[in-house]
Amino acid sequence: xxxxxxxxxxxxxxxxxxxxxxxxxxxxxxxxxxxxxxxxxxxxxxxxxxxxxxxxxxxxxxxxxxxxxxxxxxxxxxxxxxxxxxxxxxxxxxxxxxxxxxxxxxxxxxxxxxxxxxxxxxxxxxxxxxxxxxxxxxxxxxxxxxxxxxxxxxxxxxxxxxxxxxxxxxxxxxxxxxxxxxxxxxxx
Amino acid sequence: xxxxxxxxxxxxxxxxxxxxxxxxxxxxxxxxxxxxxxxxxxxxxxxxxxxxxxxxxxxxxxxxxxxxxxxxxxxxxxxxxxxxxxxxxxxxxxxxxxxxxxxxxxxxxxxxxxxxxxxxxxxxxxxxxxxxxxxxxxxxxxxxxxxxxxxxxxxxxxxxxxxxxxxxxxxxxxxxxxxxxxxxxxxxxxxxxxxxxxxxxxxxxxxxxxxxxxxxxxxxxxxxxxxxxxxxxxxxxxxxxxxxxxxxxxxxxxxxxxxxxxxxxxxxxxxxxxxxxxxxxxxxxxxxxxxxxxxxxxxxxxxxxxxxxxxxxxxxxxxxxxxxxxxxxxxxxxxxxxxxxxxxxxxxxxxxxxxxxxxxxxxxxxxxxxxxxxxxxxxxxxxxxxxxxxxxxxxxxxxxxxxxxxxxxxxxxxxxxxxxxxxxxxxxxxxxxxxxxxxxxxxxxxxxxxxxxxxxxxxxxxxxxxxxxxxxxxxxxxxxxxxxxxxxxxxxxxxxxxxxxxxxxxxxxxxxxxxxxxxxxxx
Numbered sequence: 271x272x273x274x275x276x277x278x279x280x281x282x283x284x285x286x287x288x289x290x291x292x293x294x295x296x297x298x299x300x301x302x303x304x305x306x307x308x309x310x311x312x313x314x315x316x317x318x319x320x321x322x323x324x325x326x327x328x329x330x331x332x333x334x335x336x337x338x339x340x341x342x343x344x345x346x347x348x349x350x351x352x353x354x355x356x357x358x359x360x361x362x363x364x365x366x367x368x369x370x371x372x373x374x375x376x377x378x379x380x381x382x383x384x385x386x387x388x389x390x391x392x393x394x395x396x397x398x399x400x401x402x403x404x405x406x407x408x409x410x411x412x413x414x415x416x417x418x419x420x421x422x423x424x425x426x427x428x429x430x431x432x433x434x435x436x437x438x439x440x441x442x443x444x445x446x447x448x449x450x451x452x453x454x455x456x457x458x
Numbered sequence: 459x460x461x462x463x464x465x466x467x468x469x470x471x472x473x474x475x476x477x478x479x480x481x482x483x484x485x486x487x488x489x490x491x492x493x494x495x496x497x498x499x500x501x502x503x504x505x506x507x508x509x510x511x512x513x514x515x516x517x518x519x520x521x522x523x524x525x526x527x528x529x530x531x532x533x534x535x536x537x538x539x540x541x542x543x544x545x546x547x548x549x550x551x552x553x554x555x556x557x558x559x560x561x562x563x564x565x566x567x568x569x570x571x572x573x574x575x576x577x578x579x580x581x582x583x584x585x586x587x588x589x590x591x592x593x594x595x596x597x598x599x600x601x602x603x604x605x606x607x608x609x610x611x612x613x614x615x616x617x618x619x620x621x622x623x624x625x626x627x628x629x630x631x632x633x634x635x636x637x638x639x640x641x642x643x644x645x646x647x648x649x650x651x652x653x654x655x656x657x658x659x660x661x662x663x664x665x666x667x668x669x670x671x672x673x674x675x676x677x678x679x680x681x682x683x684x685x686x687x688x689x690x691x692x693x694x695x696x697x698x699x700x701x702x703x704x705x706x707x708x709x710x711x712x713x714x715x716x717x718x719x720x721x722x723x724x725x726x727x728x729x730x731x732x733x734x735x736x737x738x739x740x741x742x743x744x745x746x747x748x749x750x751x752x753x754x755x756x757x758x759x760x761x762x763x764x765x766x767x768x769x770x771x772x773x774x775x776x777x778x779x780x781x782x783x784x785x786x787x788x789x790x791x792x793x794x795x796x797x798x799x800x801x802x803x804x805x806x807x808x809x810x811x812x813x814x815x816x817x818x819x820x821x822x823x824x825x826x827x828x829x830x831x832x833x834x835x836x837x838x839x840x841x842x843x844x845x846x847x848x849x850x851x852x853x854x855x856x857x858x859x860x861x862x863x864x865x866x867x868x869x870x871x872x873x874x875x876x877x878x879x880x881x882x883x884x885x886x887x888x889x890x891x892x893x894x895x896x897x898x899x900x901x902x903x904x905x906x907x908x909x910x911x912x913x914x915x916x917x918x919x920x921x922x923x924x925x926x927x928x929x930x931x932x933x934x935x936x937x938x939x940x941x942x943x944x945x946x947x948x949x950x951x952x953x954x955x956x957x958x959x960x961x962x963x964x965x966x967x968x969x970x971x972x973x974x975x976x977x978x979x980x981x
Binding site: 273276277280281284285287288289291292293294295296298299302309 | 564565627630631634635638639640665666667668669670671672673674677688699702703706768
C-alpha cells in the first residue's frame, strides 16, 4: 500500500492548514486594526497626527529662533478666567508646536462662546498656521469647570527676518442668547 | 483460488444496525450522509412551514415572536449545515472513489467518525428547542450582542457548530487526500470528472474557512462566559469585528454550498445532450476563480455597517467580478446543450431548472452587489428571495438531480419516470410561487425575520405561504419515490443512461460493495 503513507502525509499537511486558519481567525482582530491604520480606512488614524505630518512635509526648519507671545482678553464681567498656560515661547519657524489656554468658569451658569484670534504685527498673520485650534469651534463651559484648550501651531519659515516677535491674542466672546435677553429691536 | 476466497470475504459485512455504526465503506457512509440530509430536510422544512403559517396573514396568529425568530434561525442552521453540506458530502463519498477509480476513501476510519459526529451535533442543536430561554433566535449569523442574549441554549449552539465544523473539516481532508492520492493510474487531474474537480476546490474552501468560523464562535463563547471582550465595546472590543470574521467564513461558505452543484450539472447536461461538456478546462479555471474571489468579497454582506467609501467601492466591484467566471459556466452549459440530441428525463429537467433558476438568483445577487442600491435592499425580503433562489432551485435542485441521476446506479433499479417528472414540475411551480413574490415585497420594504408585517404586503405573503406548503408536500413524492426504488423496480443496466460517460458506469448496478480493488485502465 504505497498510498497509505501518502495519505498520512497529505492529512498532516491539511491538519496543519486547519490549525493555521484557526489561529488566523484570532489574528484577524489585530490585522483589521493594522490594515485600517495603514490604509487610513475607517477613520482609524488620528486626524491631528495626519495634519501635522502633512504640514511638516517639504518644510525646512529654520535655525533662527523667534519669540512668540500669548495674550488673552475677556469681557469685564469676570465670569470667565481665560489665560494662556505660558506667556512666551522661543520657537523655530517651520516646526509644529503646541500650547494650552486655560479657561475657568467662575459662575454657576453654563457659558457658551468662542475665542477670536488676532496676530500682531499684522504682517505675520499670514505666516502663522493654526493646525488645530480651540478657536475653530464654539466652546461650552459648565458651571465651575476648568478646561484646557489645546492649540497646535507653526510659523512659516518664510516669515521676513526683521520680525523677531509675534504676538498671538485671543478674545473670548460669550454668545448672546438672542431670544432670552433681547427683543427683536435689541432692547434689554 | 486464494483471491476468490478473499473476494467473497470482502463482500461480507456485519448485518443490522452494527453494519451502519461500524462501517468504513465509502458507499455505506455516502448512504448514511444522504439519509441524514433527507431527515434534516424534512425537519428544516417543517420549521419553514411554521414561518410561512405565521406569515400567511398579517398579525400574530400561531406562534409568539420569540419562537418565530427561533424558527428562522434554526431553519437556516439545519438547512445549511444539516441538509446541503451533508448531502454533498454524501454524494462525494459515494461517487468520488468510483469516479476516479479508487478502491475507497483515503481515510475510511476517519470517514466513519466524520459522519457519526453529525447526529450528535444536531441532537444538541435541536434539543435547544426545549430549553429555558428557547432555541437560538438571533439569526444564523449569530451577530453579537444579540446572540449573546441567548438563554441556556447558547453553549449548546456553539458546541453544535464546533462539531459540525469538525465533521466538515474531517470530511474535506478525506476528500482532498482521496482525490490527490487515490486516483487510478492514468487518471490525471485534467481528466477527472468536473464533479471531482468542484469537490476538490470545495474541500479546500472548507479546510480554509471552517476553522475561522470555529474561532469566531469560540470568541463569542469566551465573551459570554469567560469575561473576554472580543466583541464587547465596553471592554474595548468591536461588535462589527464579529461580522468581519463571520463573513470571512460566510462568503466562501456560500460557494461551498454551490460549487458541488456545478459539478453535478456538468455531469448531467452532457449525458442527456449526448455531447461532451463544452469548455472543460475553462470550467475548472472558472471554479478556481470563483473560489479565490470568494475570499475577497465578504464585506458586501455588511455594506450598511458604516464602512469607508473606498471599502464599499472595492467590495462592490470585487463582488461583481464573480459574475464573470459564473457566466463562463452558465454559457458553457448552454453551449453543451446547443444542437445536442437532448432528451428530458428527470435528472435533465432538474439540471435545466437549476441553470435557469440559479441564474435568476445570480442576477438578484448582482443587484444586491450595487452598494447604493443595497442600502434599500439590505435586510429585506429581497435578500430572502435572492438566497433562496440560489439555494433551493440552486443547490437543492442539483442534489435532487444527482439523486435521480445516480439512483439507478446506487440501487440497481430504475425509478418511476412519471413520479419523478411530477416531482419536478410540482417543485418548480411551487418554488417559484413561494420565492418570486418575495422579490416584490422586499423591494417594497418588507423586513426579513419579522413575524408580523404591514397590510400592503398581505397578498404576496399569502401566495408565498401557499407555495411553501405546496413545495413541502411535493417533497413527499421524492421520499416515496426513493423508498419505492430501493425496494424494487425495473432493473437498471450498468450504463443506465444512453449518453453516460465515466468510470462509475463501467461498474454493475448496484456496484459491488468493494469496487476497483484492481485499478481500471484509463483510456
